[in-house]
Amino acid sequence: xxxxxxxxxxxxxxxxxxxxxxxGLPGSPAVSVGPGDDAAVFLVNGSAVVSVDLFVEGVHFRxxxxxxxxxxxxVVAASVADLEAMGATPVALVLGMTLxxxxxxxxxxxxxxxxxxxxxxxxxxxxxxxxxxxDRIVVSASVTGQTDAWSPVLRTGAKPGQxxxxxxxxxxxxxxxxxxxxGFRSPKAVVDAHRCPAVPYGAGRIAAQAGAGxxxxxxxxxxxxxxxxxxxxxxxxxxxxxxxxxxEPVGAVAAxxxxxxxxxxxxxxxxxxLVATFxxxxxxxxxLVIGSVEERAADDASFVLVDHVVWQSAPPGWTHF
Amino acid sequence: xxxxxxxxxxxxxxxxxxxxxxxGLPGSPAVSVGPGDDAAVFLVNGSAVVSVDLFVEGVHFRxxxxxxxxxxxxVVAASVADLEAMGATPVALVLGMTLxxxxxxxxxxxxxxxxxxxxxxxxxxxxxxxxxxxDRIVVSASVTGQTDAWSPVLRTGAKPGQxxxxxxxxxxxxxxxxxxxxGFRSPKAVVDAHRCPAVPYGAGRIAAQAGAGxxxxxxxxxxxxxxxxxxxxxxxxxxxxxxxxxxEPVGAVAAxxxxxxxxxxxxxxxxxxLVATFxxxxxxxxxLVIGSVEERAADDASFVLVDHVVWQSAPPGWTHF
Numbered sequence: 001x002x003x004x005x006x007x008x009x010x011x012x013x014x015x016x017x018x019x020x021x022x023x024g025l026p027g028s029p030a031v032s033v034g035p036g037d038d039a040a041v042f043l044v045n046g047s048a049v050v051s052v053d054l055f056v057e058g059v060h061f062r063x064x065x066x067x068x069x070x071x072x073x074x075v076v077a078a079s080v081a082d083l084e085a086m087g088a089t090p091v092a093l094v095l096g097m098t099l100x101x102x103x104x105x106x107x108x109x110x111x112x113x114x115x116x117x118x119x120x121x122x123x124x125x126x127x128x129x130x131x132x133x134x135d136r137i138v139v140s141a142s143v144t145g146q147t148d149a150w151s152p153v154l155r156t157g158a159k160p161g162q163x164x165x166x167x168x169x170x171x172x173x174x175x176x177x178x179x180x181x182x183g184f185r186s187p188k189a190v191v192d193a194h195r196c197p198a199v200p201y202g203a204g205r206i207a208a209q210a211g212a213g214x215x216x217x218x219x220x221x222x223x224x225x226x227x228x229x230x231x232x233x234x235x236x237x238x239x240x241x242x243x244x245x246x247x248e249p250v251g252a253v254a255a256x257x258x259x260x261x262x263x264x265x266x267x268x269x270x271x272x273x274l275v276a277t278f279x280x281x282x283x284x285x286x287x288l289v290i291g292s293v294e295e296r297a298a299d300d301a302s303f304v305l306v307d308h309v310v311w312q313s314a315p316p317g318w319t320h321f
Numbered sequence: 322x323x324x325x326x327x328x329x330x331x332x333x334x335x336x337x338x339x340x341x342x343x344x345g346l347p348g349s350p351a352v353s354v355g356p357g358d359d360a361a362v363f364l365v366n367g368s369a370v371v372s373v374d375l376f377v378e379g380v381h382f383r384x385x386x387x388x389x390x391x392x393x394x395x396v397v398a399a400s401v402a403d404l405e406a407m408g409a410t411p412v413a414l415v416l417g418m419t420l421x422x423x424x425x426x427x428x429x430x431x432x433x434x435x436x437x438x439x440x441x442x443x444x445x446x447x448x449x450x451x452x453x454x455x456d457r458i459v460v461s462a463s464v465t466g467q468t469d470a471w472s473p474v475l476r477t478g479a480k481p482g483q484x485x486x487x488x489x490x491x492x493x494x495x496x497x498x499x500x501x502x503x504g505f506r507s508p509k510a511v512v513d514a515h516r517c518p519a520v521p522y523g524a525g526r527i528a529a530q531a532g533a534g535x536x537x538x539x540x541x542x543x544x545x546x547x548x549x550x551x552x553x554x555x556x557x558x559x560x561x562x563x564x565x566x567x568x569e570p571v572g573a574v575a576a577x578x579x580x581x582x583x584x585x586x587x588x589x590x591x592x593x594x595l596v597a598t599f600x601x602x603x604x605x606x607x608x609l610v611i612g613s614v615e616e617r618a619a620d621d622a623s624f625v626l627v628d629h630v631v632w633q634s635a636p637p638g639w640t641h642f
Contacts (some may be wrong), residue, residue, distance in 0.1 A: 032368065033473060036553070038406035038537060039372035039466070041473045044365050047353065051360035052415045052463050054453045085359035094373040096417070096461040130461075132375045140417040140451075140461035142373050145360070152354060152362045216359060232357070 009108060010101040014131060020105070021112045021129070028125035030091055040127035042092050046147035051082035057137040065180045068107045070195035071139075072114025077199045078219065079141035080122040081272035084199065085217035087153040087208025088145030090124035095141055098134035114196075122201050150208045153276065158214035158233035160295045162277040165287040167203040169193065170222055171246070171261075174268020175253035182257060187249035197272040203286065207276045210284045213293075215276035221267040223304050223311055226275060230293075230303035238305045239266070239291040263313045266306065330429060331422040335452060341426070342433045342450070349446035351412055361448035363413050367468035370409035374400045378458040386501045389428045391516035392460075393435025398520045399540065400462035401443040402593035405520065406538035408474040408529025409466030411445035416462055419455035435517075443522050471529045474597065479535035479554035481616045483598040486608040488524040490514065491543055492567070492582075495589020496574035503578060508570035518593040524607065528597045531605045534614075536597035542588040544625050544632055547596060551614075551624035559626045560587070560612040584634045587627065 009017050022035040033041035055061060055078075061071050076093065083090050095115065099108070119126055124143065158164075175187075176194030185191060199217075207215055214233055216225045222239070230237045246254070246261040254261035277293050278284075296303075302310050330338050343356040354362035376382060376399075382392050397414065404411050416436065420429070440447055445464065479485075496508075497515030506512060520538075528536055535554055537546045543560070551558045567575070567582040575582035598614050599605075617624075623631050 033475060037476050038403040039370045039409070039464075039473075041368050041370050041407065041468065044369045047362050048365045048369055048413075048465060049360045049362050050413060050415055050463070050465060051449060052417045052451050052461065054417045054419060054451045054461070056419055056453050056455045059453055059455065082359040086362065088360070092369075092371060094371055094463060096373045096375045096463075098375060098377055098459055128372060130373050130375045132377050132380055134377045134380065134457070134459060136455070138419055138455060138459045140373065140375070140463070142371070142415060142417075142461070142463035143360075144369060144371060144465070147362065152360075154354060155358050 007105045008101065009099050009103045009105060012105055017108065017131060021108065025126055031125050031127055035128045040092065040094065042127060044091060044144065044146045046149060047152065049083055049086050049088035049145040049147060049152060050142070051079065052140055052142045053079045053082065055139040055141070066195045068110035069114035072111040073118040073196040075139050075141045076115055076118035076122055076124065077197050078270070078272055079143045080124055080201070081199045081217040081219070083143055083145035084201065084204030084274055085215050086145065087150055087204045087212065087215060088147055089205055090122050090143060090145045092127045092144045093119060093124045093141060094127060095129040095139060097129065098132050098138045100135055100137070101133050118196070122199070153208050153212045153215040155214050155216055155229045155232040158229055158235050158237065158277040158293045160235055160293050162213050162279055162293040163283060163289050164237055164239070164275065164277050164291040164293060165283050165289045166273050166275040167287045168200040168273030169198055169271045170218065170244070170273055171250045171264035171268040171271070173197055173270040175250040175264045178257055179253050187252050189249045190253060193271065197270060199272045200274060203274050206284050207274065210278060210282050213277040215274060218271055218273045218275055219269055221269045222275065223266050227304040234296065236294045236296050236301055236303060236305060237291060238294055238308055241307050243288070243290045260313065266311055267313060328426045329422065330420050330424045330426060333426055338429065338452060342429065346447055352446050352448055356449045361413065361415065363448060365412060365465065365467045367470060368473070370404055370407050370466040370468060370473060371463070372400065372403035373461055373463045374403065376460040376462070387516045389431035390435035393432040394439040394517040396460050396462045397436055397439035397443055397445065398518050399591070399593055400464045401445055401522070402520045402538040402540070404464055404466035405522065405525030405595055406536050407466065408471055408525045408533065408536060409468055410526055411443050411464060411466050413448045413465045414440060414445045414462060415448060416450040416460060418450065419453050419459045421456055421458070422454050439517070443520070474529050474533045474536040476535050476537055476550045476553035479550055479556050479558065479598040479614045481556055481614050483534050483600055483614040484604060484610050485547070485558055485560070485596065485598050485612040485614060486604045486610045487594050487596040488608045489521040489594030490519055490592045491539065491565070491594055492571045492585035492589040492592070494518055494591040496571040496585045499578055500574050508573050510570045511574060514592065518591060520593045521595060524595050527605050528595065531599060531603050534598040536595060539592055539594045539596055540590055542590045543596065544587050548625040555617065557615045557617045557622055557624060557626060558612060559615055559629055562628050564609070564611045581634065587632055588634060
C-alpha cells in the first residue's frame with residue numbers, strides 16, 4: 001500500500017500517531033479522563049454493559065473493498081450494536097489497533113475520521129486505546145454502555161406466545177458482500193451496507209423500555225442469531241417468510257447471482273439489525289413482526305424454523321473456524 | 322506448531338472454542354451477566370476506569386520463550402497494572418483473540434488456564450470476549466476497574482517538592498529478555514519476570530488512599546514512564562541512583578552481557594512496577610523513595626534526570642514504530 005514517498009506510521013512513531021488520532025477529540029459530560037493516561041475514567045449510570053469485537057484485515061474487511069473511513073465507521077457501528085442488543089445506552093469506546101509499519105499516515109487519519117463520524121452518530125465517546133505494530137491490521141473495539149434504570153435484555157428471555165420483531169435491515173450487507181465477491185461495485189446501497197452497517201441506534205433502548213423478552217443483534221445472520229436466542233431461551237422460534245420484504249437492491253443481487261433472495265434476508269450477516277421478542281401489543285413503532293416464539297416440540301427439535309420447516313440453503317451464518 | 326494429529330481450533334469451531342474457554346468460569350458478586358450474551362453486565366462502584374492493551378505474537382511475546390500459560394498470565398497482569406496505576410480496583414476483563422486455524426486446542430486450554438490463574442490473583446472477573454482467525458496470535462485485553470470513593474490518580478498531578486517512590490520490581494523483565502535474546506534460559510527469576518510480571522496488586526489503591534499526586538505503571542521503562550508523568554505534570558523528575566538497588570539476578574545478566582546494571586533498572590520495561598509521587602510523610606509502607614519532583618528549570622529542560630544529569634545509555638524504553 002505504502003510507496004517510498006508516502007509518510008508511514010513508522011516515520012511518525014507510536015506517540016505522535018496516538019496524538020494524531022486523539023487531537024481535538026470531542027469531550028463528553030460523563031468522561032472525566034480521556035485518552036493520554038493509563039486508563040480512562042467515566043461515569044456509568046446503572047450497571048455497566050461491556051463487549052469487545054475484533055476486526056481482522058482479510059477476514060472482516062478487505063482494503064480493496066473498503067476505504068479506511070468506512071472501516072473506521074464499521075468498527076464503531078458493529079461494536080455499538082452489541083450494546084443496543086442489550087437495551088443499553090452507549091457511553092465509551094476504547095480501540096486497540098495493530099498496524100504494519102508501512103501503513104500510510106493518511107490511512108490512519110481517514111480511519112480515525114471514520115471512527116469519529118460513527119461515534120458521533122452512535123453517541124459514544126472515544127476515550128482511549130493502544131497501538132502496536134504487526135504484519136496486518138487488527139482492530140479491537142471495546143465498548144461500555146449503561147443500563148440506566150432499565151434491566152438489560154438478554155438472549156435467555158424469549159417466551160412461548162411472544163412475537164418476534166426486528167428493527168433495521170436484513171440481507172443488505174450479505175448482498176453487498178456477494179456483489180463485491182463477484183467483482184461488482186454495485187448496487188451501491190448494498191455495497192455501502194457491507195462497508196458499514198446502518199445500525200438502528202436507540203432502538204435497543206426503546207425495545208427494553210417496551211419490555212422486550214429477549215434481544216440479539218444480527219451479526220451472523222437472522223436464522224443463526226435467532227437460533228442462538230432460541231437455544232439460550234429453551235424455545236423454538238418460527239419465522240414467517242411472507243412477512244419478510246426483500247429490498248430492491250438485495251433482489252437485484254439475488255437475480256444477478258442466481259440465488260434465492262430470501263436466502264440473503266435469512267442468512268446474510270453483518271447488518272446488525274436488532275431482533276427481539278415482545279408480548280402481544282408491546283411491539284414498538286419501527287419494529288416489524290416476522291414470527292413467533294413457540295414451545296419446543298421435542299428435545300431434538302430445531303431451534304429455528306421458517307414457515308415451520310427447517311430452512312435449507314447455503315451455510316446458515318458465518319463461523320470463524 | 323500444530324502437527325497433523327494435533328486437535329486444532331479449526332477442528333473445534335468458534336462456538337465450541339468459546340465454550341471451552343468459559344466453561345465453569347468463577348462468578349463474581351458484581352457480575353450479573355457473564356460470557357454468552359451480546360455483552361456482559363456488571364456493577365461499578367464510583368467511576369468506571371477502562372483501559373485496553375494489545376499483545377502481539379513476535380512483538381510482545383514469542384512462543385519459543387513463553388508457554389501459553391505464561392502468556393495468559395501476562396495478558397492479565399500487564400492490563401490490570403493500568404488500573405492499579407489509576408488507583409482503581411479491578412472489576413472485569415474482556416478478551417479479544419485472533420488465532421491461526423492450526424493452533425492446538427491444548428494451546429488455548431493452557432492460555433485460558435493462565436488467564437484464570439492471574440485473574441484470580443488480580444481479583445478481576447473474565448466476563449466476555451471475541452475470537453477470530455488470523456495468521457498470528459493477537460490478544461486484546463480490556464479491563465474495567467472502579468474508583469469506589471477515591472479520586473483516580475492521574476499522570477498530571479506531580480508537584481515540585483513531592484517525593485517519587487515505586488512499588489514492585491525494576492529491571493527484572495528487561496534482564497530476562499536480554500538473557501533470552503542471548504540464548505540463555507536463566508537466571509530463572511528474571512526469565513520468569515519477562516514471561517509474566519509480578520504486579521503489586523492492591524498497591525495502586527493504597528497509593529490513592531495515601532494521597533498520591535501522580536502515578537504511572539512502568540511498562541516502557543522507569544525513565545521513559547517518569548518522563549511521560551513529568552511531561553504531563555509540567556515538572557522535572559530527578560532520580561537518585563544510589564537509592565536504586567540492583568537485584569542479584571539483574572546484576573548477573575548485566576555482568577554476562579557487559580551492560581551497566583543500572584541501565585536495566587532505569588530503562589527496562591514490562592515489569593509494571595507502580596511509580597508515584599507523594600507529599601513528604603505520605604509514602605505508604607512497601608514503597609521505596611527513589612527521587613523527587615522539581616520545578617522545570619527552563620522550557621527546554623529535560624523532563625527526567627538521574628543524579629541531576631541526563632541518563633546516557635541504550636534507547637530509553639520501547640516504542641512501537
